[in-house]
Amino acid sequence: xxxxxxxxxxxxxxxxxxxxxxxxxxxxxxxxxxxxxxxxxxxxxxxxxxxxxxxxxxxxxxxxxxxxxxxxxxxxxxxxxxxxxxxxxxxxxxxxxxxxxxxxxxxxxxxxxxxxxxxxxxxxxxxxxxxxxxxxxxxxxxxxxxxxxxxxxxxxxxxxxxxxxxxxxxxxxxxxxxxxxxxxxxxxxxxxxxxxxxxxxxxxxxxxxxxxxxxxxxxxxxxxxxxxxxxxxxxxxxxxxxxxxxxxxxxxxxxxx
Numbered sequence: 001x002x003x004x005x006x007x008x009x010x011x012x013x014x015x016x017x018x019x020x021x022x023x024x025x026x027x028x029x030x031x032x033x034x035x036x037x038x039x040x041x042x043x044x045x046x047x048x049x050x051x052x053x054x055x056x057x058x059x060x061x062x063x064x065x066x067x068x069x070x071x072x073x074x075x076x077x078x079x080x081x082x083x084x085x086x087x088x089x090x091x092x093x094x095x096x097x098x099x100x101x102x103x104x105x106x107x108x109x110x111x112x113x114x115x116x117x118x119x120x121x122x123x124x125x126x127x128x129x130x131x132x133x134x135x136x137x138x139x140x141x142x143x144x145x146x147x148x149x150x151x152x153x154x155x156x157x158x159x160x161x162x163x164x165x166x167x168x169x170x171x172x173x174x175x176x177x178x179x180x181x182x183x184x185x186x187x188x189x190x191x192x193x194x195x196x197x198x199x200x201x202x203x204x205x206x207x208x209x210x211x212x213x214x215x216x217x218x219x220x221x222x223x224x225x226x227x228x229x230x231x232x233x234x235x236x237x238x239x240x241x242x243x244x245x246x247x248x249x250x251x252x253x254x255x256x257x
Contacts, residue, residue: 001029012100016198020224026064035071044199073126093137119162144186178244187243194250217252
């Protein structure tokens, strides 16, 4: 188990990609805090239609340790709280996975300023705050890792005036943070998923779902496990000399852009 006893926080870990990362970390022996706004997993109309059990319950079925801490990453005090709870419960922090994210459909004329602020607040500001507050603890780890979940949309438009720019900023923040904290032996990397079968895709029409599959080079959509395995690599000793990188895990979607 290549992550045995490593202490991890995964934001947005109750559902979708975050849940997939958590389960793969659990298979590799990690100790995991699930930080999410709700413990119950989301259920989608296209994907994850039958997911019902909390992520921590699934972690424990795999023989690993996990706790849930209710957290809204738009609130800096709640981020501070989940980090404190993790350190107190498990005795430290080794890996931070900033996965929590939201998408509100609408173009520049349809999306309200308040909703623009909300998307950027979760998808960019929340990542900055969590990274900032986790760093003092990661500096004390022998293998500090930060993994930011961005998106294939970081490399192009088409996902609205808030979501795509925020994800693009995350990719650049990864580079900047990697330069800043490399001296401490902490790596900082991003994963940029393509279309993953999660409940977050519910805002799409069935025609848009089919179009996304047509644009994906490999003949299937991604699964949360696909992102989970990439995250395991970046959290492991195998990636100790990988930092400031952004890994596309998109089935070839971006290759055609």
